Amino acid sequence: MERKLFSPITFGHVTLKNRIVMAPMCMYSSEPEDGTVQPFHLTHYESRAAGQVGLVMLEATAVQPEGRISTKDLGIWHNDHIEGLQQLTDRIHAHGAKSSIQLAHAGRKAALPNDIFAPSALAFDENYQTPITLSETAIKETIEAFQLAAKRAKQAGFDIIEIHAAHGYLINQFLSPLTNKRDDQYGGNRENRYRILSEIIDAIKLEWTGPLFVRISADEYDQNGNTLDDFIYFSNEMKKQSISLIDCSTGGVIPATIKPYPGYQVPKAEVIKNQVAIPTGAVGLITTGIQAEEILQNERADLIFLARALLRNPYWAKTAADELNTTLEAPKQYSRGW
Numbered sequence: 001m002e003r004k005l006f007s008p009i010t011f012g013h014v015t016l017k018n019r020i021v022m023a024p025m026c027m028y029s030s031e032p033e034d035g036t037v038q039p040f041h042l043t044h045y046e047s048r049a050a051g052q053v054g055l056v057m058l059e060a061t062a063v064q065p066e067g068r069i070s071t072k073d074l075g076i077w078h079n080d081h082i083e084g085l086q087q088l089t090d091r092i093h094a095h096g097a098k099s100s101i102q103l104a105h106a107g108r109k110a111a112l113p114n115d116i117f118a119p120s121a122l123a124f125d126e127n128y129q130t131p132i133t134l135s136e137t138a139i140k141e142t143i144e145a146f147q148l149a150a151k152r153a154k155q156a157g158f159d160i161i162e163i164h165a166a167h168g169y170l171i172n173q174f175l176s177p178l179t180n181k182r183d184d185q186y187g188g189n190r191e192n193r194y195r196i197l198s199e200i201i202d203a204i205k206l207e208w209t210g211p212l213f214v215r216i217s218a219d220e221y222d223q224n225g226n227t228l229d230d231f232i233y234f235s236n237e238m239k240k241q242s243i244s245l246i247d248c249s250t251g252g253v254i255p256a257t258i259k260p261y262p263g264y265q266v267p268k269a270e271v272i273k274n275q276v277a278i279p280t281g282a283v284g285l286i287t288t289g290i291q292a293e294e295i296l297q298n299e300r301a302d303l304i305f306l307a308r309a310l311l312r313n314p315y316w317a318k319t320a321a322d323e324l325n326t327t328l329e330a331p332k333q334y335s336r337g338w
Ligand SMILES: Cc1cc2nc3c(=O)[nH]c(=O)nc-3n(C[C@H](O)[C@H](O)[C@H](O)COP(=O)(O)O)c2cc1C
Pocket: 023, 024, 025, 026, 027, 059, 060, 102, 164, 166, 167, 215, 249, 283, 284, 285, 286, 305, 306, 307, 308, 309
């Protein structure tokens, strides 16, 4: 029986063979601390492609060295990064999966020995440095860094780019009134707080004609943070800018205690999909095929992003197909064991 989880979906000229996405997950494994792809990354990402994930998304990859979460993050701030990334996309494509990269800047959540930068000089908590306020010139340079990263992503053969605007990293710090205390055109009302994301999208589109996803944190777990109305506003703006999909996560903007339960973030994907009429991705404690199929069949989201379940089981797609009593094509080398 045809299951929606295993049905294709098309964004622009890119067709995913199913709705299963490997969610971006930092592996902090660029051991030389220069942002380059290492043998571990090749094995890690290729394994999930062999496991029949439809879209393999790389971890948060830094567009500027000062935008790394740690010194061992992957990077895309230099042309020297392209070769390793190209090897990765080749290996992912060899299994019929599509490839994506999450372009990121950590802002005040960079745990680095050097200076760090953010919209306002507010530390995340006592374990983090106090960031330096970005000047308007530095903001322009950061936007250009996202543009150049998109150019390199294209050269490396990625099919989809995702902009990381969630989890309290740089773009999220601009979007949120909790972390953005600026009084220039990049701060204040929500139109201004959205401005950097708007300009990053426009800059990326100068280099990139493929599908563009954005990950947001659609709940800040603070009554003074962005509201649902704000997230609907941002999502409508993204739709006007031709964003293909909003990947709906939550949290990370300020230290807040979250009590996750199965599917806890799915209502965010659902409300944005239905109120804005834009494709969404659901993520967060989705662990079974039945759960994923329910989300898709009930039109609550268009893609299912899986993080920890895929760390435990690179063959999660096969497990889900068995659970949903449907068939899944095996990698030809593995058909005897399927
Ligand atoms: C090891 C690890 C690293 C992560 N790194 C990233 C990241 O680079 N970018 C991002 O947007 N989310 C990151 N996340 C969050 C996941 O993408 C996902 O949203 C979260 O784990 C909830 O999904 P799950 O319940 O399927 O694990 C990370 C999660 C884990 C477990």
